[in-house]
Amino acid sequence: MKTIILSVFVFVVKQCDVTNVEPSMRNLINDHQDAQVIPTGSLSGVSQRKKRQVLKDDVGLNTTWRDGVFYTFKTQDYKVRKFFKMGAKAWSKVSCIDFHxxxxxxxxxxVIKGNECASNVGRLSGDQFLCFDDKVDLGTATHxxxxxxxxxxxxxxxxxxGFVTINTxxxxxxxxxxxxxxSKSLSTVYGLSYDYGSIMHYEELSSPANHRPTIIAKNEMYQKTMGSDLLAFSDIYTINVHYGCNKKCSKSTSARCTNGGFPHPRDCSxxxxxxxxxxxxxxxxxxxCGSYLTATPAEKSLVVNLGYGTDLRDEFDFCNCMINAPERKKIVVRIRSISEGYDNAGxxxxxxEVKAQTDQKMTGYRFCSKLGSKYTFVSNSNKLPVIVFNRLGTIQVVFTYHTIN
Structure with missing residues (x-):
């Protein structure tokens, strides 16, 4: 079945100041007051946002942006304009969707500036607003x-x-x-597993009434993975299927991708x-940054230093290590230490990130504090990616690895 978004029935808003926008915009907001309301919420720390999965086209509504996303700014705020363009680029470069x-x-x-972050879901008819506040960053904009x-x-x-407990x-x-x-009757997930690391997932402390966790991962090793500021592969895959980008590449002439990848719609090779x-x-x-590592029965250690200076940067740096082992061997990884000052939700x-999970298309187990040292990670095959990521000063991560039968 062809799938698109039934966004006419769903509206996302939370206290966005629209007093300076045109009357037609205010009427649009009022027109949706009786719709299902899904606020973006205020997350702890610097981020505010979250969402995922898409709705089925069971009533013939065309709410995808088939000719690209058209936008205009009704604000001169530098941060709002900057991060919208960066977020748009993040989606565009991994899909066939253009922004104009x-x-x-x-x-x-x-695109306007207000008191909170708010957006419609999918394309509406005419103008629709996208609101950012003073705390907007790249993760918020991308979300x-x-x-x-x-x-x-x-x-x-x-x-x-089956994956999280919601503490109402x-x-x-x-x-x-x-x-x-x-509900399943309205939405589709395109056969993908639940991804705790989707940029559309709330963090553990989202919308708290009492400073206690609102979301608990049923697999506790994913607790800090929720609330990510990084675009997940599952998000990228979903948007490419939803917009038909995957159909731009012929199976007979396109790259034969491994490990769950798919041909890039802008360059099928x-x-x-x-x-x-x-x-x-x-x-x-x-x-x-990174290296190939060979695991043996003897435990080895690696120290990764990533970043520079002391400032908070807009984008992440990455250091990718690929641990390999002989056939029919598995790899054991332990996180020994992580620099202090990085512990926060998401x-x-x-x-x-240790990608020891079965489905390599999903986000792995992420940690940013000594909490990670309590777990032992065992691969499901004879290879295991370990990814260090950072956008604040310089982080040091120490981990060990060895093989088992």
């Missing part, structure tokens, strides 16, 4: 543009109860609708790869 600044377009996103493209919050997936007693009553399930994998066919580690400043 055009204040004359019939259907367009009007909110995910709403524009059609994502619901990951924790609203119809199958979420800890949720601010004004935000409880953030955690409502979107290369692949878009899951995290930790790179090369034209996803059969190598990504270029840049590890939005820096940390380490």
């Amino acid at each position: 600044e055009d204040d004359k377009a019939k259907h367009k996103v009007v 909110e543009i995910g709403h524009v493209l059609g994502f619901f919050h990951t924790q609203q997936r119809y199958d979420r109860d 007693r800890n949720i601010n009553p004004d935000d409880i609708q953030d955690f409502n399930i979107v 290369i692949c878009i790869c899951p995290g930790g994998y790179g090369g034209a066919l996803c059969d190598q580690r990504p270029p840049g 590890c939005t400043y820096g940390g380490v």
